[in-house]
Amino acid sequence: MKHLYKICVFCSLLVLGFVSCEQDNTGALYEDVSGVTFANAKLNSVTVQATNPSFTVDLLRADSSSPLSGNVTFEATLPDKSSLEGVTVSGYSFGAGETKTTITVNVDPLEIGVVLSMKFTIPDNALTPVSGIGTLSVDVQKAYTWLPLGKGKYVDNWVSGVEYPVDIQKAEGFNRYRVLNPYVETLKNDDGEWEDWRATSSAPHVEFWTTENNLVSFLPFFLGLNYQADSKQPIYAYHASAFSGLSPDFSKWVDSKTVQLAPYFYIQGLGGWNNTQKNGVIIITMP
Numbered sequence: 001m002k003h004l005y006k007i008c009v010f011c012s013l014l015v016l017g018f019v020s021c022e023q024d025n026t027g028a029l030y031e032d033v034s035g036v037t038f039a040n041a042k043l044n045s046v047t048v049q050a051t052n053p054s055f056t057v058d059l060l061r062a063d064s065s066s067p068l069s070g071n072v073t074f075e076a077t078l079p080d081k082s083s084l085e086g087v088t089v090s091g092y093s094f095g096a097g098e099t100k101t102t103i104t105v106n107v108d109p110l111e112i113g114v115v116l117s118m119k120f121t122i123p124d125n126a127l128t129p130v131s132g133i134g135t136l137s138v139d140v141q142k143a144y145t146w147l148p149l150g151k152g153k154y155v156d157n158w159v160s161g162v163e164y165p166v167d168i169q170k171a172e173g174f175n176r177y178r179v180l181n182p183y184v185e186t187l188k189n190d191d192g193e194w195e196d197w198r199a200t201s202s203a204p205h206v207e208f209w210t211t212e213n214n215l216v217s218f219l220p221f222f223l224g225l226n227y228q229a230d231s232k233q234p235i236y237a238y239h240a241s242a243f244s245g246l247s248p249d250f251s252k253w254v255d256s257k258t259v260q261l262a263p264y265f266y267i268q269g270l271g272g273w274n275n276t277q278k279n280g281v282i283i284i285t286m287p
Contacts, residue, residue, distance in 0.1 A: 150287030
């Protein structure tokens with residue numbers, strides 16, 4: 001009987017000891033609400049404007065009894081796996097009573113159209129111990145803000161020689177322009193008598209910009225024509241700088257309202273028609 005009593009007492013002490021340990025651990029686990037955390041581990045892709053290439057990332061905390069400040073580390077990786085230099089990330093700062101703040105990220109050196117992969121890390125000694133999200137990743141791109149400039153005119157004398165009215169846009173803060181849908185009408189009407197060489201679509205815009213000494217450059221664009229009616233052989237217009245030994249001087253502002261483009265009309269792997277050293281190939285009349 002005494003033996004049984006000792007066993008019962010021993011078991012009771014074990015249970016009490018276990019409960020005591022569990023309570024102690026629970027207190028240590030849930031009472032420490034210091035530190036900061038990201039709200040999410042991954043953000044949707046972010047597009048910043050070229051005139052204001054910044055965005056913010058939220059940080060949270062539970063203990064707001066006193067001010068708190070610090071820094072996060074970051075990586076900024078380009079598609080070729082190299083690091084983009086010149087990106088800046090501000091420190092964070094919580095005022096007393098504040099549970100949410102932000103850091104500001106500036107990606108000014110990023111080129112238009114390039115996807116930058118960014119990863120932010122809260123140092124271990126600053127991270128919320130329980131359920132804290134210590135790393136956050138996001139893909140970032142930069143874009144222009146396009147504003148309507150008005151109605152202009154566009155004629156490609158190689159494709160058709162027929163002029164059509166077009167809408168023209170300007171990038172806010174830059175000497176950069178877009179001519180919208182310049183080939184839709186002339187191809188629909190088959191002004192150049194291309195017949196079955198005509199594709200089902202063409203460039204949604206022709207984008208050009210001022211470089212120096214009134215010269216202009218432009219992005220390659222699809223004419224809406226396929227060589228020998230083969231959709232695998234589209235004809236594109238390229239700036240002279242895409243080829244070695246060709247002068248870029250014929251793509252330029254003719255006057256304050258007129259731009260001319262002198263392209264190389266090219267089919268990848270085959271060749272094409274070199275118009276880079278000619279005047280009057282494509283004429284754009286500005287609003």
